[in-house]
Each structure stands twice: as C-alpha cells, then as structure tokens.
Amino acid sequence: MEQQDQKIVAKLTVPESSVRDEAPRSGNAVFDAKNVSIYYGSFRAVTDVSLNIYENEITAFIGPSGCGKTTVLRTLNRMNDLIPGARVDGAVHYRGASLYESGVSPTAVRRRIGMVFQKPNPFPKSIYDNVAYGPRINGERSKRKLDDIVERSLRQAALWDEVKNRLGKSALGMSGGQQQRLCIARTLAVEPDVVLMDEPCSALDPIATGKIEDLMHEIKSRYTIVIVTHNMQQATRVSDRTAFYSVLRDEKSDVRTGVLVEYDKTANIFENPQDSRTQAYVTGRMG
Amino acid sequence: MAPLASQTVDLREPAGWRRTKNQIMTVLMWGAFVIVLIPLGFVIYTVIEKGAKAISWQFLTNGTVPPNVMPLGFGGMGAAVIGTLEITGFAALIAIPLGVLGAVYISEYGGRNWLAKLIAFMADVMTGVPSIVMGLFIYTLWVLHFGYSGMAGSFALACLMLPVVIRSSYEMLRLVPNTLREGSYALGATKARVTVTVVLPAALGGIVSGALLAVARAAGETAPLLFCILTVESTNTNLFSGPNTALSTQIFANAQSPYVGAQARAWGAALTLIAITFILMIVARIVTARFTRYAR
Amino acid sequence: MSTATEADPAIPAGSAGALAHRRPLGDRGFQIMALVAGLLVLIILILIAVTTAQQSTTWFTTAGFKGIFSTVWNPEANQFGAMAFVYGTVIASVIAIIIAFPVSIGIALLLNEVVPRRWARPIIYVIDLLAVVPSVVWGLWGIIVLVPKLQTLYTHIASGVKGIPVLDSLFGGPDVSGASFFTAGLILAIMITPIITSLSREVIATVPAIDKEGAYALGATRWEMIRGAVWPHSQGGVVGAALVGLGRAMGETIAAALVIGASAEVTPHLFYTGYAIPAVIALQFGEASGGEFRAALIGLGLLLFVITIIVNLVARWIVERSARRARGA
Numbered sequence: 001m002e003q004q005d006q007k008i009v010a011k012l013t014v015p016e017s018s019v020r021d022e023a024p025r026s027g028n029a030v031f032d033a034k035n036v037s038i039y040y041g042s043f044r045a046v047t048d049v050s051l052n053i054y055e056n057e058i059t060a061f062i063g064p065s066g067c068g069k070t071t072v073l074r075t076l077n078r079m080n081d082l083i084p085g086a087r088v089d090g091a092v093h094y095r096g097a098s099l100y101e102s103g104v105s106p107t108a109v110r111r112r113i114g115m116v117f118q119k120p121n122p123f124p125k126s127i128y129d130n131v132a133y134g135p136r137i138n139g140e141r142s143k144r145k146l147d148d149i150v151e152r153s154l155r156q157a158a159l160w161d162e163v164k165n166r167l168g169k170s171a172l173g174m175s176g177g178q179q180q181r182l183c184i185a186r187t188l189a190v191e192p193d194v195v196l197m198d199e200p201c202s203a204l205d206p207i208a209t210g211k212i213e214d215l216m217h218e219i220k221s222r223y224t225i226v227i228v229t230h231n232m233q234q235a236t237r238v239s240d241r242t243a244f245y246s247v248l249r250d251e252k253s254d255v256r257t258g259v260l261v262e263y264d265k266t267a268n269i270f271e272n273p274q275d276s277r278t279q280a281y282v283t284g285r286m287g
Numbered sequence: 288m289a290p291l292a293s294q295t296v297d298l299r300e301p302a303g304w305r306r307t308k309n310q311i312m313t314v315l316m317w318g319a320f321v322i323v324l325i326p327l328g329f330v331i332y333t334v335i336e337k338g339a340k341a342i343s344w345q346f347l348t349n350g351t352v353p354p355n356v357m358p359l360g361f362g363g364m365g366a367a368v369i370g371t372l373e374i375t376g377f378a379a380l381i382a383i384p385l386g387v388l389g390a391v392y393i394s395e396y397g398g399r400n401w402l403a404k405l406i407a408f409m410a411d412v413m414t415g416v417p418s419i420v421m422g423l424f425i426y427t428l429w430v431l432h433f434g435y436s437g438m439a440g441s442f443a444l445a446c447l448m449l450p451v452v453i454r455s456s457y458e459m460l461r462l463v464p465n466t467l468r469e470g471s472y473a474l475g476a477t478k479a480r481v482t483v484t485v486v487l488p489a490a491l492g493g494i495v496s497g498a499l500l501a502v503a504r505a506a507g508e509t510a511p512l513l514f515c516i517l518t519v520e521s522t523n524t525n526l527f528s529g530p531n532t533a534l535s536t537q538i539f540a541n542a543q544s545p546y547v548g549a550q551a552r553a554w555g556a557a558l559t560l561i562a563i564t565f566i567l568m569i570v571a572r573i574v575t576a577r578f579t580r581y582a583r
Numbered sequence: 584m585s586t587a588t589e590a591d592p593a594i595p596a597g598s599a600g601a602l603a604h605r606r607p608l609g610d611r612g613f614q615i616m617a618l619v620a621g622l623l624v625l626i627i628l629i630l631i632a633v634t635t636a637q638q639s640t641t642w643f644t645t646a647g648f649k650g651i652f653s654t655v656w657n658p659e660a661n662q663f664g665a666m667a668f669v670y671g672t673v674i675a676s677v678i679a680i681i682i683a684f685p686v687s688i689g690i691a692l693l694l695n696e697v698v699p700r701r702w703a704r705p706i707i708y709v710i711d712l713l714a715v716v717p718s719v720v721w722g723l724w725g726i727i728v729l730v731p732k733l734q735t736l737y738t739h740i741a742s743g744v745k746g747i748p749v750l751d752s753l754f755g756g757p758d759v760s761g762a763s764f765f766t767a768g769l770i771l772a773i774m775i776t777p778i779i780t781s782l783s784r785e786v787i788a789t790v791p792a793i794d795k796e797g798a799y800a801l802g803a804t805r806w807e808m809i810r811g812a813v814w815p816h817s818q819g820g821v822v823g824a825a826l827v828g829l830g831r832a833m834g835e836t837i838a839a840a841l842v843i844g845a846s847a848e849v850t851p852h853l854f855y856t857g858y859a860i861p862a863v864i865a866l867q868f869g870e871a872s873g874g875e876f877r878a879a880l881i882g883l884g885l886l887l888f889v890i891t892i893i894v895n896l897v898a899r900w901i902v903e904r905s906a907r908r909a910r911g912a
Contacts, residue, residue, distance in 0.1 A: 323690065387619040431638075542841055560720065
C-alpha cells in the first residue's frame with residue numbers, strides 16, 4: 001500500500017508555485033525552506049514547499065482547510081516531532097543552521113522559536129508562574145530578575161495593567177482573550193527570536209482579536225512572526241507577506257496533498273494574484 | 288535578542304544540568320518498573336520451581352489431604368482443587384448475573400437520578416471493603432445460623448465480586464454508542480428489549496472479560512473462606528452442607544507449618560492456583576482482543 | 584413491529600395518549616430486577632455494618648472506650664485491647680504507601696509519557712500479572728523465602744545503626760526479625776502498586792495535550808514538561824489514587840498475616856514483630872472459643888470496615904474534586 005501510494009504521488013505533477021521572493025532592503029532570511037515535504041506515516045501531507053521567511057516581518061499562511069499550513073508552521077519549530085510517524089524531507093534552515101540535522105536539539109530550537117496555539121493553554125498555575133515557567137526552566141532563579149522578566153513580558157503582551165495586582169491568582173480565571181495574551185507573554189518571556197502563531201484569534205471575540213493584532217504590530221520590530229490564519233481580513237491587516245497554500249488532488253487516485261501556491265507581499269497576493277487558484281480563494285469563490 | 292544572520296546559530300543539545308536531570312528522571316522511571324519486576328519474577332520463579340516438584344496427577348486428584356507431617360507423595364490436593372472450582376464457580380453464578388443487572392440499572396434505567404449515582408458510588412466504595420470483612424459478614428449472617436458450607440464461601444466471594452462486576456460491566460455498557468439504542472427504539476422496541484437484544488450483545492465481549500478477571504481475583508481469595516468453609520481434609524462435593532476446603536485456605540494453613548511435606552504441598556497448591564488464575568486471565572485477554580467491539 | 588405495545592381500547596387510535604400509555608409487563612419486570620440488583624450493593628453494605636455491630640456489642644459495652652484502645656491483648660484474661668492492632672495496621676500501611684507511591688507514579692508516568700504506545704502493552708501486562716498473583720501466594724513466598732533473607736539484612740542494618748539516636752529506635756534493637764512491620768509493609772507495597780498505578784494512569788491521561796504542547800513549545804525537556812503541565816493537573820487525582828492504595832493496604836489480610844510476626848506489641852522498632860487488625864482476626868478466629876473473644880474479633884472487623892470506608896470516601900472525594908476542577912477550568 002505504501003509503495004503504491006508513493007508511485008502515484010510521484011506522478012502528481014506539482015505545478016511550480018509562484019514564489020515571488022525579493023528580499024526586502026534591510027532584512028535577512030530567518031528561515032530558508034527548500035523542497036520540504038512532510039509525511040505522517042505514508043501519507044504525504046505537504047509536498048515540495050520552498051520559501052524564505054524574513055526578519056522582523058509578519059508572514060501569514062492562508063489557505064483552505066487541510067492545505068497543510070499548520071503542518072508547515074509546526075515544522076519550523078520541530079513540533080511535528082511530537083506526532084508519531086511524522087517525517088520531514090527536504091531542508092529547513094534557520095539562520096544558516098539546518099533544523100533537521102542529526103545532533104540538533106529540539107529543546108534548543110523551541111527556545112528560540114516559540115509558538116502560540118489556537119486555543120489558549122495556560123498552565124493551571126498562577127499568572128506569575130505561567131510567565132516565569134520558561135525563564136525558570138532555563139535556570140533563572142533570582143526573584144528580582146524573574147519579577148522584571150514577568151513585568152516586561154506582560155507589558156509587551158499588553159496585559160500588565162490588567163493583571164499587575166493579581167499576579168498570584170490562577171491563570172484559568174481570566175477571559176479567553178486575556179489567557180491568550182498570557183500565552184503570548186509566556187512565549188516572549190524566554191526572549192525567542194521568532195514567534196509562530198497557529199490561528200491565535202480563532203477562539204476569541206473581535207475586541208480581543210483586535211488587541212492581539214495591535215500587539216503583533218508592536219512587537220514586530222523585535223521579533224519575526226509567522227501566523228496561520230483562516231481570516232483573510234486579518235492577513236491583510238497584520239501581515240507584510242502572505243503565503244497561500246492549497247490542496248492538490250490527483251484526479252485518478254484521489255490522493256491529496258498540500259502545496260504552496262503563491263507567496264508574495266501581502267498587497268500583491270490580495271490585489272494582484274498571479275495564480276488563478278489564489279485569485280479564486282481571496283475573492284471568496286473557493287475555500 | 289535577534290542575532291545577526293551572519294552569526295552561526297548553535298542548535299546542538301545544551302550541555303549541563305537540564306539534560307542530565309531529564310535523563311536521570313527517565314532512568315528513575317524505568318527503575319520503578321524494574322523494581323516491580325524483581326519481586327514478580329522472584330515469586331513466579333519460586334512458585335514454578337518448588338511447585339513443579341510437588342505437582343503430579345496424584346497431587347491434583349487425590350481427594351485426601353494428608354496431615355502436615357507427612358511428606359510429599361501421600362494424598363494430594365484434589366479436595367482443594369475441587370473445592371476452589373466449586374466454590375468460585377457458584378460465586379460466579381451468583382455475582383455475574385446480579386452484577387450485570389446492576390450495571391444495566393445504572394446505565395440504562397438510572398439516567399441522572401440520585402439513586403443510580405448513589406449505587407454507582409457505593410459500588411466503588413464497596414470494592415474497597417476488605418475481603419476479611421466480607422468473610423465476617425457472611426459468618427455472622429449465615430454461618431452462625433446454618434453452619435459452615437461451601438455455599439457460604441460462595442456467598443462471601445460473590446459479595447466481593449459483585450461491585451467489581453458492576454463497575455466493569457457499567458464501563459462496557461457506557462461505551463455502546465447511543466445510535467444503536469436509538470435505532471432499536473425507533474423500531475418500537477421497549478427498553479428491556481433494547482437492552483437485552485442490542486445493548487448487552489454489543490457490550491458482551493467486554494462484560495465477559497471483566498467478569499473473568501473478577502472470577503480470577505475471587506479464586507485466589509483466602510480470608511473470607513476462613514470463616515465460611517472451615518478447612519477440612521477430604522473432598523466434599525456437596526456445596527450446600529458441610530465444611531469444605533479450597534486451594535487458598537490450604538496454602539494458608541500449610542504456609543504456617545514447619546513440616547517440609549506441608550510446605551511442599553503448599554507450593555504445589557500455589558502453582559495450581561496461579562495456573563488457574565493465569566488461564567482465566569489469558570482467556571479474558573483473548574475475549575477482549577477478539578470479541579470486544581467497543582473498546583476504550 | 585417486534586413488540587406489541589398494548590393499545591388501550593378506551594383511547595381513540597392516533598391520539599397522543601395511545602403512544603404515551605402502558606408499558607408491557609416484561610419491561611417493568613426487567614426494570615425491577617435491575618433495580619433490585621443495584622440496591623443489593625446498598626443492602627449489603629448496611630447489613631455488614633448491622634450484623635457485625637450486633638455480634639460485637641458485648642465487646643464494646645464491656646470493654647468501654649478505654650478498654651478498646653488499650654494496648655493489652657490477653658484473651659485468657661479476657662482483656663481485648665485493640666491498640667496494638669490499630670498501630671500495626673497503620674504503620675505497615677504507611678510503610679507500604681511510602682514505598683509504593685513513588686514507584687507507582689514512576690510507572691504511570693513511564694507508561695503515559697515516556698514509552699511509545701506500542702511498547703506500553705507488555706509493561707501493562709506485567710503490572711496486571713502483579714495484580715493477579717493471589718495474596719496468599721505472596722504470603723507463602725514472603726514467609727518461606729523473603730523472611731529468612733530479610734532477617735540477615737535486618738541484623739546487619741541494626742548493628743550498623745546501633746547508637747545513632749533516631750535511626751536506632753526505628754531500625755535497630757536486639758530483637759529484629761525477618762517477620763516484622765517493615766516486611767509486611769514491603770509486601771503490601773508490592774500488592775498495592777498495581778491499583779495505584781492504574782488509577783494514576785487514568786488521572787494523568789486526562790491532562791490536555793495542548794497543555795503539554797505548550798510546555799514543549801517553550802523549549803522544555805520532557806521532565807520539565809511533566810513538572811509544568813502534567814503535575815499541576817494530576818496532583819489531586821494522584822493523591823486520591825494513593826489513598827485508595829492505602830485503604831487496600833489496611834484491609835489486606837493474608838499476606839500481612841503471614842509475614843508480620845503475630846505479636847501484639849506497640850513499638851517504634853520497624854524490624855520487630857507486630858500485628859495488624861486483619862491479621863489477628865484471621866489467625867486467632869479459629870481458637871476464639873469464648874463469646875467475648877469472638878465478639879472482640881468481630882468488633883475489630885467492624886472497626887476495620889469503618890476505617891477503610893472512610894479512607895475510600897476521602898479518596899474518592901479528592902479525586903472527584905480535582906477532576907471537577909480540571910473539567911471546569
């Protein structure tokens with residue numbers, strides 16, 4: 001069965017994705033993915049993705065359900081390792097260093113490349129302990145330093161004023177939007193280089209969503225952000241570059257896989273898409 | 288903290304305390320498993336080694352248990368084997384139907400009402416009642432009025448098995464999808480009919496395997512029988528009157544004896560008992576693997 | 584239609600009444616049977632309390648509160664003080680929990696977090712095997728094989744700690760015996776490990792995966808993830824599991840009876856012979872001739888019943904409360 005599957009997929013001709021990739025004037029490529037295919041067991045979820053992510057930019061991954069955008073995102077910080085049977089072919093480089101080489105430590109990767117999830121997942125601890133968790137496991141013991149880190153992270157997440165008088169209370173007592181900002185603060189507390197966000201606002205109301213989008217603009221100058229989103233308006237509001245993924249289906253065998261269709265500056269994707277599929281998606285005719 | 292792109296990033300395993308601590312903890316967790324393996328292996332090895340010396344056809348079938356001082360070769364544990372099989376069998380006959388019915392009540396008829404929740408809760412509490420207390424219970428309730436008998440032992444074992452069968456059957460019934468029930472109701476069946484013809488058959492594999500495990504546990508029980516059957520030395524096939532014996536009580540009595548013969552017989556009985564329990568457990572596993580449709 | 588739902592001729596066909604009306608006898612009967620079977624649980628529990636209380640009233644009334652908890656147990660002189668047995672039960676069970684708790688948690692974490700699913704099954708089989716070995720076989724092995732070996736070990740330890748203040752009164756003393764509180768605790772620990780492991784596993788399995796992913800995403804190692812995400816969720820449930828194990832250890836009769844040494848003494852020396860409630864009932868019931876002797880033993884049984892029920896109730900309450908907190912949050 002596996003053999004058969006491989007043969008059929010090989011016949012799938014993956015059309016060239018139109019990756020328009022002019023490096024911005026002062027930025028560098030933080031991520032460099034070449035011919036990345038991701039497998040869950042024998043199922044090829046994503047085929048032949050190549051793109052660069054640039055420093056201090058917000059890059060959005062958009063596309064219909066099942067197109068592999070979250071899978072690609074999780075590949076950037078080795079979170080797919082947690083799924084048994086997951087495998088990555090091709091090369092992913094982070095600032096020149098290969099992420100999938102043997103000898104690379106996933107924990108070291110994730111300290112530099114953080115992640116915020118779709119559903120807020122604070123630990124059942126106090127607000128303070130949630131934010132301090134990361135620094136603590138990295139060895140920070142001094143109470144004064146931890147206090148500073150907690151305050152700074154909560155300020156960056158635009159949450160400080162709301163919680164500064166109840167840092168000892170349980171994180172689970174906050175609203176969804178506050179919890180998500182706490183998760184962002186927690187991620188920022190370890191001072192990562194990159195922040196990956198997997199549909200961070202999909203479980204939140206519009207006001208909370210707005211606060212998080214403002215936050216993203218604020219911190220952009222210090223971090224590189226990649227965000228998966230279902231909401232095209234959000235992509236236009238926050239992102240500098242957008243990558244559009246879609247599902248490619250082989251007519252005969254009905255084998256599906258995710259592919260990168262088009263990747264360009266956000267304005268171009270939405271106003272002047274090169275690929276017909278991109279156009280169909282962003283104008284709402286598909287997906 | 289964004290490094291310049293020209294700086295090569297070191298992504299190798301950070302040396303030091305964190306990684307070591309993680310590894311130590313993993314070793315400790317495996318160590319916990321090994322700690323448990325040692326006595327288990329030791330016991331099974333000893334029982335097989337010493338028990339095999341005692342086992343023979345005569346040992347298993349001879350109906351007269353010799354006095355402790357006699358060495359191996361005289362008499363056998365046949366009486367105890369029959370006793371264990373009879374007493375446990377009768378207990379299963381009582382406890383399994385009642386347990387399954389009780390589980391049916393909680394699962395199908397109880398709904399959210401307070402009585403069902405109370406029964407379920409108390410069944411859990413009852414699984415924690417010490418077996419010796421069950422023995423004393425049947426002693427005061429039955430033996431004092433009707434004398435020692437294998438049946439009294441069965442009652443005590445049934446009391447021990449009942450909550451376990453209720454709990455495991457209930458878990459299995461819960462797993463049967465509601466769509467199955469609804470399909471049957473939609474054809475006009477009454478609740479009893481739905482339960483008996485659709486729900487129970489669907490959960491049957493799991494229920495049987497849970498019941499077998501309860502039987503296996505009951506077969507090994509000693510304490511309740513001490514008060515109900517009054518260990519004797521000869522076979523008593525009449526379950527309903529007269530004292531009886533069982534493998535577990537024989538082992539208990541022989542273990543306290545200084546005589547080599549008695550101890551050897553104890554090992555033989557232990558091996559027999561473990562074999563019976565083991566067979567029940569394996570059959571339960573096979574039933575779970577082959578006949579359970581709705582597993583957790 | 585398979586069953587005939589009798590239509591009441593008095594009600595015109597097609598009206599809602601015909602549908603809502605009678606239930607056939609068989610259906611009712613089945614329900615009653617099921618209800619009675621369920622009620623048996625409550626009935627039995629109540630009967631246990633009632634009958635044992637009845638048979639032991641002479642003990643409670645003659646000995647009085649002071650007599651019951653005296654440390655003197657002398658059947659010939661009609662003195663039935665239970666303190667030695669309560670003490671022994673508690674000490675042996677506490678030793679059992681101290682040993683079994685970390686081991687059980689370790690195995691539970693091993694199975695849920697460390698071992699890939701495919702390899703978990705053989706380990707679970709081993710734990711089930713541990714649970715299925717009958718108590719009397721543990722006792723047999725304990726008294727014939729383990730006790731002599733431990734005797735030499737205890738003697739060594741005792742001579743080693745001679746003179747050291749706290750350790751000497753716990754582990755020292757001239758009369759160390761292989762059959763002792765500690766040995767009983769050891770065997771009990773082996774026997775309660777399966778139930779604590781299985782209950783803990785259920786608790787640990789309810790930790791939401793996204794919490795664990797959150798910890799990993801911050802660059803945590805597996806142990807750090809367990810401490811940060813798994814432990815806060817499961818600590819309540821795991822403590823409840825330990826209490827259930829404690830209850831089992833307290834009620835465990837046969838294995839403890841064979842290796843505890845059967846001497847009714849209250850002493851801090853863990854390597855000395857001792858006694859426990861279920862052990863004394865099992866070992867002395869046969870010889871209990873007098874009415875009051877028997878009443879005392881049955882009374883001890885009632886005491887054990889009450890203690891284990893309380894421990895079990897507290898355990899279930901703790902597990903429920905922590906499960907509710909995890910769900911509500």
